[in-house]
Amino acid sequence: MTDRDRPPAPGADSPAPAPAGTARRAMHLLRRIPVTLSVLLVLVVAGLVSGGFTSPSDQAPWYETFAYGLPSFADGRWYTVATGTVLVAVPPGYLLILPLAALGLGWLELRRGSWLTAATFLIGQVVAVVGTAFIVAGFAAFGSPWADELATQLDVGASGGVFAAITMAAFSLRSPWAGRVLLIVFAVVTIGVLFIGTLADIEHAVAVVAVMLVQARAFSRPTLREQRFITWTVLLAVGAAQLILVLVPAFGPFGASDPGGAQFVDVAIDAVIVLLLADGLRRGIRLAWIGAVVLGALNVLGGVLAFLLLTLLDALGSDSDAAELADSTARDALTLAITTSVLWLGILIWLVITRHAYRARLRRRLPGARDAQSPGALAETARELIRETGGGPLSWMATWPDNRIFLGSDPATAVAYQTHQGVAIALSDPIAPDDLVGETLVEFLDTVERAGFAPCVFGATERARAVIPEGWRAVQIAEDTIVDLPGLEFTGKAWSPARQALNRAEREDVTFRMGVLAQQSRRVRAQVDEISAQWVGEKELPEMRFTLGTVDEALDPEVRMAFAERDGQLEGFLSWLPVYGADGTVAGWTLDLMRRRAGGTFPAVMEYLIASSALAFRDEGAAFLSLSGAPLARSTPASADELSPIDGWLDHLGAMLEPAYGFRSLHRFKQKFRPRAEPLYLLFADEGDLARIGLALARAYLPDASMPELVRMGASLTR
Structure with a gap:
């Protein structure tokens, strides 16, 4: 407190x-x-x-x-x-x-x-x-x-x-x-x-x-999403109006109706069908569009027949037998059918005009995507594109098996993404040359919406934020921490934490070395697994994924591992993901895994590993290190005037999650290396999607968490 x-x-x-x-x-x-x-x-x-x-x-x-x-x-x-x-x-x-x-x-x-x-x-x-x-x-x-x-x-x-x-x-x-x-x-x-x-x-x-x-x-002109929203709203309104009409007396331009009667069952069934179709139309499902067109045509036809019957009853009103047929119940049903058919005629016309907005299949899948059923082919496709076009600090994560790849119309472009809860989450910027980033992003978002998903981009940089479509929004959800390597020297008071860690390691015979995990001895790999198992075992939930790798991803031969050892025992290790430049060479490295031995005898092992890695990569000619973004953390808190309601909510969420995950503590730790800050954004089209996006991100980060585990996490955070 x-x-x-x-x-x-x-x-x-x-x-x-x-x-x-x-x-x-x-x-x-x-x-x-x-x-x-x-x-x-x-x-x-x-x-x-x-x-x-x-x-x-x-x-x-x-x-x-x-x-x-x-x-x-x-x-x-x-x-x-x-x-x-x-x-x-x-x-x-x-x-x-x-x-x-x-x-x-x-x-x-x-x-x-x-x-x-x-x-x-x-x-x-x-x-x-x-x-x-x-x-x-x-x-x-x-x-x-x-x-x-x-x-x-x-x-x-x-x-x-x-x-x-x-x-x-x-x-x-x-x-x-x-x-x-x-x-x-x-x-x-x-x-x-x-x-x-x-x-x-x-x-x-x-x-x-x-x-x-x-x-x-x-x-x-309404967007694809808005066309579906209009249809969804109008269908729900018509269904609700029909139900209300059989409960409340009405007197409109097409005549009067009294509540109750035999038409209640028909209207109730119609309303249930409308509710089911409306949800499918909101998601752009083609089958729902066909069903709505059929239902609309039947209602319009019913209205025409009702009008003809009502006209006939009025014409025969003086006949005693006809008068018996023209009782109030029949007239109420005919009046209701005529009134609703007018609305259905408008809906039917709208459905025909906007027919191109409903092309998604019942089992949604993005065209042009290669999914995780062939992880080897997926990883190789992502690797080739990243080497050819370059990428950002998060781009190499596209090679991880949980991700899918959307292939753009240009062969040099792609987008890594995952789908959860009806949301397609693009991972950071498109893999594309600078002049094709905007075109690739718009192509992906358009394809996502046509397939019936709600699109968003997680971890986008300023490069992607600058080319988002009109009407889209961007909120900062993390801050990448970049250490520039050319000319780096740990001199001066500001660098004392890194310098002290290096000096202490030398005194205590702690050594540093770089390597590829897949090429290490069984003894080293066993210790890596042991330290990771200890770290994961301390958490209430399974290991997080999405933008957080595991030891499995560290086995990639292009991922570099930094080891701190003393007398043959690992004190800790880091994994570094390559960041390719546009010329096809590695321009920098992104920090992924950070693990230290529980009960280790060298407390400054993380400072030592990061400082030693920076010097090693500097000598190899790398331009920068990314210490990765800490979610929901900023170097300089925004003022109250700068915070939107969404920013304020995210700031509150970050404070609530801090005791469980320590995002802000991790961000403060990285400040020891005097990084420059690069904001990372969540890009989205509609605030109405934020609840679904939040659930989708929770599932992306915790794909293996069971419902009881999620409930326990929520309870602990609330406490």
């Missing part, structure tokens, strides 16, 4: 109470939303004056004088657009409109300012009320029973302006969240009009559509 975490001693001076700072922040926030506060104040005052908080306004004798609608406008009472806006029909309505107004107007005002908020609310409310009157009058002129009834009704409320504000605020979000929020809002108001059909539902739809038309230039 740090001093900051320790509670103050009795009698000690306590810091200033937190509420003071909280109050200041609250006042600052309130000063930024004067329009929102004004609207809320007017609604509350009008409710108190009219008695709307305690009794229904629509039952009051003055209601017709102040409510808006076709009857009021026909009598010339246009002022009701203003008076009706500040009223609420029934007391429970305040529980909805006040929070909704605070959210919608406050959100817009904080993001876009007071003037735009005021204009959006006022104009949106007027357009919603007047536009609804024109729509109802138009439908009534064509003999719509639904519009005929609405033409006699009045309404009050500010919800039209509030929906306009919510829609305008959604446009202020960055992609893809702007499109997603707009889609949800549009789905809500569309279903409201088609299935419920009150004046308020039409007002909401008019306000939303009006703002969308004004902001039409802000729309862009």
